[in-house]
Amino acid sequence: MIKSVDELLASRERVDFEAKRGRGADGRGELPRNFWESFSAMANTQGGYILLGAQQKNNEDIQLIGIPEPERLCSMLWNGLNNPQQISMNLLREEHVQIVEHQSMRFVLVQVPRAKRLQRPIYIGTNPLTGTYRRNYEGDYLCDPITVRHMLAEATEETRDAGLLHGFTMEDIDEASLTAYRNQFRSAKPGHPWISLSDQELLRNLGGWTKDRDTGNEGPTLAGILMFGRLRSILDAFPHYLVDYQERPSAEQGEIRWFDRVTTDGTWSGNLFDFYRIVYPKLVAQLKIPFRLDSNARRIDETQVHEAIREAFINALIHADYSGRVGILILKKPGWIELRNPGELRLPIDIVLDGGMSDCRNRNLQKMFQLIGLGEQAGSGIPKIFGAWREQHWRKPFVEEFPQTEHTEWRLPMVSLLPEDVLLQLDEMFEGQFSYLSAPERLTLATACIEGKITNQRLQEITSLHPRDITDLLHGLVARHFLISKGVGRGTYYLLHTERAVHPMALPFPNEQGLSSSEHLQEASGGNSEHLQEASGRNSEHLQEASGGNSEHLQEASGGNSEHLQEASGGNSEHLHSDLSIPTELIERVVASGKISKVAVQQAILYLCKNRFMTLNEMAQRLNRAPTTLRTHYISELIQQGRLIMRYPDKPNHPEQAYRVPEAPDQ
Secondary structure, X not given: OOOOHHHHHHOOOOOOEEEEOOOOOOOOOOOOOOHHHHHHHHHOOOOEEEEXXXXXXXXXXXXXXXXXXXXXXXXXXXXXXXXXXXXXXXXXXXHHEEEEEEOOEEEEEEXXXXXXXXXXXXXXXXXXXXXXXEEEOOEEEEOOHHHHHHHHHHHHOOOOOOOEOOOOOHHHEXXXXXXXXXXXXXXXXXXXXHHHOOHHHHXXXXXXXXXXXXXXXXXXXXXXXXXXXXXXXXXXXXXXXXXXXXXXXXXXXXXXXXXXXXXXXXXXXXXXXXXXXXXHHHHOOOOOOOOOEOOOOOEOOOOHHHHHHHHHHHHHHHOOOOOOOOOEEEEEEOOEEEEEEEOOOOOOHHHHHHOOOOOOOOXXXXXXXXXXXXXXXXXXXXXXXXXXXXXXXXXXXXXXXXXXXOEEEEXXXXXXOOOHHHHHHHHHHOOOOHHHOOHHHHHHHHHHHHHOOEOHHHHHHHXXXXXXXXXXXXXXXXXXXXXXXXXXXXXXXXXXXXXOOOOOOOOOXXXXXXXXHHHHHHHHOOOOHHHHHHHHHHHHHHHHXXXXXXXXXXXXXXXXXHHHHHHHOOOOHHXXXXXXXXXXXXXXXXXXXXXXXXXXHHHHHHHHOOOOOEEHHHHHHHHOOOHHHHHHHHHHHHHXXXXXXXXXXXXXXXXXXXXXXXXXXXX
């Protein structure tokens, strides 16, 4: 727990933090109106700290002003916390609210804990649909009704897969899938009494069939349809259902997007059991198996790594929120496996990583896999994954939650902490200076090279350094031009300072359509790499010419200053706005910067929506912005100006609404 202003300011890259004046109109001390928005947002995300008696002048500078009467402000805070008309629940204990001194000034430091699943959503007022906030690196944002309903369902339903699907019958079950499961069950548990049951009774005992005791209606459960259903039936129950496996080559192999793919394309059943049966052998196909015999002199065909990969795969399937808006994605590439599932973790990340506790979202699915010998219980699966990776001396796996898109990503790097080829690459990149760095500094740069970026949190996972020492190390590497810093606060990350010669394994994670950012650029140019080069290259040369060859001026022109941008285009705002082939660096600047000009964000939106329809959530994910912010401050104006069109213009609130740049009329 942070207990001083100094410690808080030094921890900004690893905790959510908000500075608020808290002085009020008379200057003595008063709770700011937007305090409760931040309280709700932090409680519904990862928790955080609010410092009252300070103000954030921009994304970096904190001005400390103090509070003359902090006791008065604390009294107001506790009154509000205990008023159900103000906030739905008080999460704070006395130790969460401190009066702290710094530089002869006094402040109120409030620690907001992450709310437990059963407590969420924490909302302002009496209506969760209009008072629930969450937090991203840009700040607090009001949740849309779909997100709030997901939270409410998570709080009220211990398991999400037990409900009866009205109108579904045994005809919706894929007979071949259920037969294959029965055979595997017989092999795992010979002589089990369920083996001789009828298909419907077997399903009932597995949790895949149920009866409503009030109405007498019976049918498959959500778990039954997900595990054994036909694709069309699954889609009727879960319209956003998608499972996707992609095997990708290294970056050095050019234009190939994938050379093996399994997805819901209608060529197979589409259910989870068959997805596991098809994909798991592909995931472990290249793993080496040493010769070993069991106690009965039979060869053992698996290693701990096989078991760990299987555990990670099963975890992604049983913890997914299939009512979510993204699908399951399993990605395999040289030296790397990544798994994405819809739905955030039900427990805090640190508890998940420690193991010993489990809060499975789909307990019937979990039971179905466990009965055929797949999947662990009581949170023991995650320690098994980390143990297998330690034995191989591989880089530690890591997990990340994405609240805005409500999904979780696990990354399993199957490479050593300091691969020889990476060390040689970095030594060449930094002209021999790399080898003179300390061991933690070399590890930091190697991680940035292999994983594409490095954060304070990631270094805490792979080193034993104190968080403050990690902050000093990262800032020192920035000062010596080994790294460049991007983002703000807890969203801060670091990239190698040079022109990025990205290591083949450091490919971007694909988006919902299974394409990386570079492939989206390719799609936007009609798949023509020469056209793409023109779009991202020649236009930047044109801008450079317009700015007199001054790269600093060019950076301003493409980054955040609308006046310079207009000047760089010769003062012709129409020409600037119609030229959608802006440098891709602008996308990076919009993603990394909390505050950037309106023109820059609009240009980025137009660039993403050229030649394709893009949904609001897709845009939010690509630009690291809240969907509400994008719609209110940018997209509405672009539609009014005729620079964006809607897929469903007569239904602005259509759930699948998307936007694109209108096609230019034929000349």
